[in-house]
Amino acid sequence: xxxxxxxxxxxxxxxxxxxxxxxxxxxxxxxxxxxxxxxxxxxxxxxxxxxxxxxxxxxxxxxxxxxxxxxxxxxxxxxxxxxxxxxxxxxxxxxxxxxxxxxxxxxxxxxxxxxxxxxxxxxxxxxxxxxxxxxxxxxxxxxxxxxxxxxxxxxxxxxxxxxxxxxxxxxxxxxxxxxxxxxxxxxxxxxxxxxxxxxxxxxxxxxxxxxxxxxxxxxxxxxxxxxxxxxxxxxxxxxxxxxxxxxxxxxxxxxxxxxxxxxxxxxxxxxxxxxxxxxxxxxxxxxxxxxxxxxxxxxxxxxxxxxxxxxxxxxxxxxxxxxxxxxxxxxxxxxxxxxxxxxxxxxxxxxxxxxxxxxxxxxxxxxxxxxxx
Ligand SMILES: *Cc1c(COP(=O)(O)O)cnc(C)c1O
Numbered sequence: 001x002x003x004x005x006x007x008x009x010x011x012x013x014x015x016x017x018x019x020x021x022x023x024x025x026x027x028x029x030x031x032x033x034x035x036x037x038x039x040x041x042x043x044x045x046x047x048x049x050x051x052x053x054x055x056x057x058x059x060x061x062x063x064x065x066x067x068x069x070x071x072x073x074x075x076x077x078x079x080x081x082x083x084x085x086x087x088x089x090x091x092x093x094x095x096x097x098x099x100x101x102x103x104x105x106x107x108x109x110x111x112x113x114x115x116x117x118x119x120x121x122x123x124x125x126x127x128x129x130x131x132x133x134x135x136x137x138x139x140x141x142x143x144x145x146x147x148x149x150x151x152x153x154x155x156x157x158x159x160x161x162x163x164x165x166x167x168x169x170x171x172x173x174x175x176x177x178x179x180x181x182x183x184x185x186x187x188x189x190x191x192x193x194x195x196x197x198x199x200x201x202x203x204x205x206x207x208x209x210x211x212x213x214x215x216x217x218x219x220x221x222x223x224x225x226x227x228x229x230x231x232x233x234x235x236x237x238x239x240x241x242x243x244x245x246x247x248x249x250x251x252x253x254x255x256x257x258x259x260x261x262x263x264x265x266x267x268x269x270x271x272x273x274x275x276x277x278x279x280x281x282x283x284x285x286x287x288x289x290x291x292x293x294x295x296x297x298x299x300x301x302x303x304x305x306x307x308x309x310x311x312x313x314x315x316x317x318x319x320x321x322x323x324x325x326x327x328x329x330x331x332x333x334x335x336x337x338x339x340x341x342x343x344x345x346x347x348x349x350x351x352x353x354x355x356x357x358x359x360x361x362x363x364x365x366x367x368x369x370x371x372x373x
């Protein structure tokens with residue numbers, strides 16, 4: 001470092017020393033792109049499955065009072081005991097199952113990959129699916145195997161079971177409902193996977209609040225099943241809290257991989273506050289589900305596109321024309337949704353819209369009509 005700094009100060013024709021970056025960073029990571037988050041400045045943000053509703057003014061005041069009581073000079077409770085108690089009660093999690101908490105469920109997926117992934121280990125998922133699965137596989141030096149879904153995004157059970165036999169994955173990842181397609185995979189096929197997979201099976205129930213279907217009850221029967229949930233899609237995206245429900249033996253191993261204070265004091269305090277108002281949050285989710293049905297009906301009447309039925313808080317659209325152009329026009333009309341278009345894939349000309357408030361959804365539908373003209 002010292003000699004580099006000196007030569008930098010010296011003569012005009014200082015040549016730059018070659019960096020070791022391309023030797024040290026694994027090719028798998030060099031080939032990746034950091035997770036892109038487009039700016040939503042000035043736009044109606046319907047691209048990231050966030051809840052449209054912040055706390056009411058009254059709740060916000062109570063919440064701020066509670067946050068004021070947090071001793072920010074102290075480390076947080078590393079075991080998150082009170083938070084786990086509150087989560088157990090709200091989500092009716094039997095005492096036999098352990099809870100591991102993460103800074104978002106993304107972090108829990110990373111902890112899982114650190115625990116059972118690595119060179120020579122396979123993470124397998126039906127595709128297209130949540131973009132973080134291949135991403136987390138790559139950063140943990142695991143191999144990602146994607147098994148194509150059918151054209152209607154349903155699970156190809158035969159292909160999936162054959163791929164599991166062939167690749168012997170350390171971990172099978174199933175988003176339930178799937179992102180970005182919005183459908184829940186066939187329960188009987190998932191049960192076959194649970195019965196035959198040689199490794200872990202993760203049921204990622206990120207959209208549980210809008211679907212209410214769960215594999216939680218299967219935990220008692222399948223010790224290598226893990227159920228993943230998050231509070232991000234139902235009002236707390238900014239807080240980052242994910243939870244993994246699993247056999248205590250798996251939790252004990254995951255606790256070794258977890259950084260000790262990954263859930264900060266403000267998050268712990270806020271989640272407890274949120275869960276005291278869980279009924280109101282559930283009503284908010286019911287409102288989103290009703291809005292989803294209304295938006296879906298209107299999209300079905302809209303010529304020039306196909307809307308896929310969804311059990312989540314978003315809807316996947318396939319356009320009969322250039323989706324990138326429509327996506328850009330929507331932005332000109334002030335609405336940001338997610339562009340999923342990839343030529344020559346099942347997501348060709350696909351866009352994904354998050355369900356917002358009634359007024360937001362109407363703005364989106366109007367902007368879409370104009371963008372398709
Ligand atoms: C959004 C999403 C997550 C990530 O949630 P965080 O808790 O915010 O990290 C996980 N899985 C799926 C399928 C998602 O769509």
